Structures are given as C-alpha cells and as structure tokens.
Amino acid sequence: MNSITLSNENGLTIIRGLTKEDLDLDKTFNCGQCFRWQQIEKSIYQGVLNDKLTLITSSVLENGEYIIATTYPYNDLQDIIDYFNLRLDYDELLKLIKLDDFAYKAVQYGKGIRILHQDLWETIITFIISQRNRVERIANSVELLANTFGSKATLELNNKKYESYKFPRPEEVYKDKEKLFDLGLGYRAEYIYNLVCDIVEKRNNILERKTSKLSTAELDMILQSVKGIGPKVSNCILLFGYNRYDAFPKDTWIKKIEDTIYGRDINPSVYGNYAGLIQQYMFYYMKYLS
DNA sequence: ATCCAGGCGTTTA
DNA sequence: TAAACGCATGGA
Numbered sequence A: 001m002n003s004i005t006l007s008n009e010n011g012l013t014i015i016r017g018l019t020k021e022d023l024d025l026d027k028t029f030n031c032g033q034c035f036r037w038q039q040i041e042k043s044i045y046q047g048v049l050n051d052k053l054t055l056i057t058s059s060v061l062e063n064g065e066y067i068i069a070t071t072y073p074y075n076d077l078q079d080i081i082d083y084f085n086l087r088l089d090y091d092e093l094l095k096l097i098k099l100d101d102f103a104y105k106a107v108q109y110g111k112g113i114r115i116l117h118q119d120l121w122e123t124i125i126t127f128i129i130s131q132r133n134r135v136e137r138i139a140n141s142v143e144l145l146a147n148t149f150g151s152k153a154t155l156e157l158n159n160k161k162y163e164s165y166k167f168p169r170p171e172e173v174y175k176d177k178e179k180l181f182d183l184g185l186g187y188r189a190e191y192i193y194n195l196v197c198d199i200v201e202k203r204n205n206i207l208e209r210k211t212s213k214l215s216t217a218e219l220d221m222i223l224q225s226v227k228g229i230g231p232k233v234s235n236c237i238l239l240f241g242y243n244r245y246d247a248f249p250k251d252t253w254i255k256k257i258e259d260t261i262y263g264r265d266i267n268p269s270v271y272g273n274y275a276g277l278i279q280q281y282m283f284y285y286m287k288y289l290s
Numbered sequence B: 001a002t003c004c005a006g007g008c009g010t011t012t013a
Numbered sequence C: 001t002a003a004a005c006g007c008a009t010g011g012a
Helices: A025-030 A078-084 A090-095 A101-110 A120-130 A135-149 A170-174 A188-200 A216-224 A231-240 A252-262 A268-289
Strands: A005-009 A012-016 A038-041 A044-049 A052-060 A066-070 A152-157 A160-165
Touching: A025 A052, A044 A078, A044 A160, A052 A152, A052 A160, A090 A268, A101 A252, A101 A268, A120 A135, A120 A188, A120 A231, A135 A160, A135 A170, A170 A188, A216 A231, A231 A268, A252 A268
Parallel strands: none
Antiparallel strands: A005 A012, A012 A066, A038 A044, A044 A052, A052 A066, A152 A160
16 A cells, blocks of 8 residues: 555545555445445545545546545545545555465455444444344434434535434433334344443443553453344444454354354454454355355 | 344253 | 243335
C-alpha cells in the first residue's frame, strides 16, 4: 500500500494512493459485516457514518489512478481513516500470516475487503438480530429500527437532497417498548429490550468498554453474559465493534468450511492476531463457492 | 406447504 | 459436557 493523500476538491474529500486491492467498496460493504450501506447509483453508496449522512464512491481515472471520494467533511476525515482503518497495510499484514491452501485462495478472492470499525452499539444490535436470520432480513430489520427510532440525517449536494436515519441510541429505543415489539423482530426483540433497559438503567456498561484494556477472551465473557449473545454473535461484535482482529466468528459458513474443506475444526490461533480478517475472507469466499 | 436462515437458551441424559 | 429441542418471522 502506498502512502495515502487526502485533499478537498469541490466540497468532496478525495483519497488517493490506494488501489482496489487495498479498499474495494463493493466487497467491503457486501461481505456481511455491515448492513446499512445502500448502493444508490452504480458505484455510489449512501450510509450513515458517525451520525453523518455520507456518500462514498470509488472510480478509476483516465490515467489509471484509483480514487475514493466521500462527502465526509474534510476536517473530520480522521473518522473515515478510522472507519476503514486506512493506516493499516493489509499487504504487509498478510505477509506475516501463514496461509494454508484454502485460506490463501480466500484471501486472493477477497482482496479489497477491509474490516470496518463500526459503531459499537449498532454492531451489538445488528448481530443480535442476525442470529438464525437471512442477510436480507437482517438489513431490513436494522433499517426499520433506524427509521422507527432514529433521528434524521440529511445531506444536500449539487442541489440534490439525501435523507436517512441515524441508528437510534439505547435511550431512544427505551422510550417505546410496544413499538419495538411491533417491528417483526421475533424473539430477538426481547433480547434487545432487555439489553436496552440494562444499559439505560446502568446495570450494563459494555458500551463504555470500547477501548477496554481487557483481553479479547475477557470481553467475550462479558458479552456472552448478555441474553441473546452467544459465542458467534459475541465474536462478530468483538471483530466489527471492538476492533479485536483476533476474534473469529464461527457461523454456519465457517462450519461448512470445516466440514467440507478441512474435515476438522479450524483453530483460529494458527492465523495469529489477525485471524478475524482471515475469517472474513473465508466467509466471503465460501459464499461465492456455494 | 414445509423448510430454513451469520444461533441461542433451556432442558434432558 | 453434550446432544436435543423450541423459537418469531418471512421468503423460497
């Protein structure tokens, strides 16, 4: 990865120096780690990032240069860098990981995926909803939750108005139990409501542990003490919400890989401190193969 | 119609 | 400790 440069052009923030193998928006937004980025035009994604409605796009210039453009305010661009973790060089990282045959193929196929540093609370709720659920319905449910309880986020660009909803804070969901249970979330509504109450009434402080010094295993135990969070959901929250790259969610796809490819359980520790990244490549690759 | 989805909690042996 | 079982909902 080259050094990246940032500039402000026509009100957009431009990121140069990356390649599509450093950051591929299509792969990153569609590999199952996030559910609210919507493709509104051919290569334009709309989402809410740190409560700001954000458009982001990538394109290849005539000279072959690959650029990312975002409406995110230039002065706050550190947020974008953090969200995509752009200072982390995946190529250098992957050189240090000993990859077996399947993992190697998965990495090649998934080049361009980046693990996003997502909002912790949104990640917790999203992956509680994800259990025993389909990807499309997860996205619908998260969107519905935002549209029902969140406040508006708007953007005006080139005389066009864009509108979406911020993901609601616990306090906003807390206000209306009836409405929450009326969103078609099934048995997950109760898990969410219990957690919302515990947080608002200060019996649970997991949101204050975003930058905790605790080990991943210790955080895992704390997460799993929440009703509705088991090992798989916990590891997704650790990976996508707490930026713990050693977390390795074992879902149905990984189990399928264990059964059909390896014929044994995968031991995440063979992939080192960034096993979670390898997990994401494997997940994405196995879905493609099936 | 029956089955199943980025699992989990509870019960049973 | 592990295996079996029920679970809300909606799409195929």
